[in-house]
Amino acid sequence: MLQLSPNSTNLQPWHFIIADSEAGKQRIASSTEGLYQFNTSKILDASHVVVFCSRLSAE
Numbered sequence: 431m432l433q434l435s436p437n438s439t440n441l442q443p444w445h446f447i448i449a450d451s452e453a454g455k456q457r458i459a460s461s462t463e464g465l466y467q468f469n470t471s472k473i474l475d476a477s478h479v480v481v482f483c484s485r486l487s488a489e
Contacts, residue, residue, distance in 0.1 A: 443484050443485035444482060444483060444484045444485075445483040445484075446480055446481065446482060446483070447480070447481040447483065448478060448479070448480050448481075449478065449479045449481075450477065450478045450479075452474075454479070455473055455474055455476065455479050456474065458473055458479050458481060459473040459474050
């Protein structure tokens with residue numbers, strides 16, 4: 431359970447998005463336009479894609 435993995439402040443400020451469908455992977459791949467376009471094919475070719483998200487502040 432990655433969500434419950436502790437951190438130094440015990441806030442666990444992260445979320446995980448897992449895409450296994452073509453539509454989900456396409457949605458994630460759309461964020462690679464521009465500077466990160468070299469990652470597009472890697473995302474679309476993968477069986478699953480995991481996006482690690484974290485809060486920027488602990489409020």
